[in-house]
Amino acid sequence: MSIGKYAYGYRGREVYAHQYVPGNVTLETEAGKLNIALETGYPYEGEMRFTLSQGSYAMNLRIPGYCKGKYALTLNGEPVRAEIRSGYARIEREWAQGDRLTLSLSLVPYRVYANPRVRADIGKVALMRGPLVFCLEQADNGAPLAGIALNARSELKKVDRPDKLGGIVEIHAQGTRPVPQPDATQYLDEPAKLEPTELIYIPYYAWANRGEGEMSVWIHEF
Numbered sequence: 001m002s003i004g005k006y007a008y009g010y011r012g013r014e015v016y017a018h019q020y021v022p023g024n025v026t027l028e029t030e031a032g033k034l035n036i037a038l039e040t041g042y043p044y045e046g047e048m049r050f051t052l053s054q055g056s057y058a059m060n061l062r063i064p065g066y067c068k069g070k071y072a073l074t075l076n077g078e079p080v081r082a083e084i085r086s087g088y089a090r091i092e093r094e095w096a097q098g099d100r101l102t103l104s105l106s107l108v109p110y111r112v113y114a115n116p117r118v119r120a121d122i123g124k125v126a127l128m129r130g131p132l133v134f135c136l137e138q139a140d141n142g143a144p145l146a147g148i149a150l151n152a153r154s155e156l157k158k159v160d161r162p163d164k165l166g167g168i169v170e171i172h173a174q175g176t177r178p179v180p181q182p183d184a185t186q187y188l189d190e191p192a193k194l195e196p197t198e199l200i201y202i203p204y205y206a207w208a209n210r211g212e213g214e215m216s217v218w219i220h221e222f
Contacts, residue, residue, distance in 0.1 A: 008036070013057040016088065020048050020062075031057035043130045044169060046105035051098060058092035060085070061103050066130060070106035075099065105130070109156035109171045114218060124218035125150055127171050127201050129158065134171050134201035138213030141200055147178040147192075149220040150199060164202075165209060171201040176222065 004023075009016040013031045020042040027034045037051040052059070063071055063084070073080050073089060076099060082089035089103070107130040114121030127134045127150075136145055154174040161168050176194040207215045 014060060015057055016060045016062070017048075017050075018062055029057060031055040042105075043107075043132055046107040046130065048103040048105075050101040050103075052095050052101060054095055054097040056094045058090055059095075059101060060088040060090045061101075062088055064105065064131065066110065066128065067106050072104040074102045074104075109134075109158055111156075111221075121218045123220060125221040126217050126219075127156060127173070129169065129171060133204040133217060135204045135207055135215050135217045136199060136201060136219065137207050137210070137215050139210040140202065141197075142177075143214050145214045145216040145219070148175055148197070148199065148216075149177075149194075149222045150175045152221050165206045168203055168206055173199045173201070175199045175219075 003019060004021060007017070007019045007021045008025050008027060009018060010027050010029045013029060015027060015029065015034065015036070017038075020038065020040055022038050022040050022042075024035065024037045027036065032053075032055050034053040034055060034057065036053065039049040039051075040047060042048060048061070050059070061073075061082075063069075065087070071089070073082055073091070075091075080091060080101075082091045084090070091101070109127055109129045112126045112128055114124050114126075116122050136148065138145060141148060151174045157172040159170040159172050161170050164170075175197055177197045179193040179195050181188075181192065204217065
């Protein structure tokens with residue numbers, strides 16, 4: 001409930017956008033009373049559209065680490081360059097009333113690997129898109145999830161699913177799972193046979209809405 005208090009900050013004539021929360025804010029700065037509006041579908045979409053007040057001040061927009069420097073800025077539809085300071089793109093100028101500053105962030109799916117000091121996750125990988133963590137759920141991938149592995153060479157495909165769980169983005173990837181062996185003993189003389197499978201990831205926040213079942217964030221990669 002308090003996230004709105006952390007969305008913006010200011011000091012002197014410097015204005016900072018820390019969290020990209022849509023809405024309007026009024027700031028009492030040394031540049032005067034500034035009204036800033038933000039339109040965005042973040043974190044599901046990567047475009048932040050600011051409408052700014054007239055005045056002489058600097059806008060500092062946070063560039064998340066997951067972007068790896070891949071972002072674009074436009075002012076009233078034209079490309080604009082910014083200075084990077086401590087992870088923020090800084091633009092200082094004399095702003096006109098109603099100027100439109102747009103920040104576009106890269107939101108491609110990517111892999112995250114566990115620190116080897118985390119014993120339970122050694123050698124495992126998780127998937128993210130932007131700031132959102134994704135997971136595998138039994139409802140999409142069957143059970144047991146412990147035997148599933150992600151192909152290290154697999155493309156990570158973003159799939160829009162407006163019809164599912166209130167409207168979500170999925171990540172699809174290629175992996176393997178053990179071939180079922182219902183008559184096998186506890187121990188085998190050779191490794192279990194594997195079969196290819198398509199892995200379907202959903203946002204972590206959306207799990208546990210389709211009945212009881214397994215869920216996993218970290219899985220092995222081969």
